[in-house]
Amino acid sequence: MKISRIDCHVLVDPDYDPAATSSAQDDIVVEVHTDEGLVGIGESDINPWIARACIEAPGTHTMDLGLRNLVLGMDPLDPAAVWQRAYLGTAMAGRRGALIHALGAIDMALWDIRGKAAGKPVWQLLGEQRTDPIRAYASLEPEIGDFDGYVASMVGWARTAVSLGFQAVKAEATFSGPYANMGLLADDEKMTELLTAVRSAIGPDIALMVDVQYAFDSVDRAQRSMDAWSELDLFFVETPLWIDDLDGYAKLVAGSNIKVAAGEWQATRHEFADLIHRGNLDVVQPDIGRVGGLTEALAVCELAASAGRLVVPHVWKTGISLAAAAQLATVTPHMPYFEFLHPDVCESRLRKELVTDEVSIVDGAIQPPAKPGLGVELNRDRLEEFSDAAARLYS
């Protein structure tokens, strides 16, 4: 079997809000075609126009080509060989960042093809089924620009998430720093106010995480807030410091009783080795597309296992990434949760409408995926609508 064509779909939610800080309102979806008629689907969490350029760009010499020209004609059933060729052939522009994120979408599609070719869900090709329950956490970020309204909406969504069967929820509590959503700015004490409200709404038996999205500009400032949260029984604090401050992370981990998590932007196992060995992070959070696809995510899981760390993947896209995370979680016992943007508690039409997926919660746990491949199908009408919305913006 040979890779015969790669289609790139740049998609935008027609209702997108330029003031929101949400990567769920655009998307790059790739369809990898084969000469035997099988088609695989993948996506990645990256500016979709940049991703399309990484895939479609031509080149003039062997160490700096576009991804598509490198992988056409290769065997789609050997994702590791495709990954290695693409990694080497884009070395001058790639190795990290956008090129690897775009490669992640192609790799995801190859695993979809492998599963479909074998007639098996992808997880059966990745490893052994874990014996404990597979769990996801509900990720909550209302798009509201005033503090009281944000707290009320967060509490309402947290209650809804619990009623949907989630055993864990994560509140975005970002009132400063680069991610301050919808211009919502407030003192650090307001984070504590929000988290206290969520904890009292969901009770003591539901796990609660917080994502502050790089809000703190020093270890001391992060430490002060985390000390104030000691009674809230938080499962982890996500990205308290800027991601390049790995020495700061190591200090924070040494001084904190709450687990510290990061890694949503990282590409390749090499960047995760830095997070684990230099930053000493308790929890690493590969985004399966951004890290370089399932091939590279598997390597990160192995790295984390050998260092005794937890893996909790970042997922902020559509049902495609969610399906990929569910497949990986099914074979990864040191993955206590993966991120889950539930259609009932999110703002993105892409998440709600682009694909039909089968990831569902029964008795608080995810059922192992059963359909061949990733188990998702594109809704062609929505694909066309979201493509048109992107073309109106920038073709």
Ligand SMILES: [Mg+2]
């Ligand atoms: Mg985050």
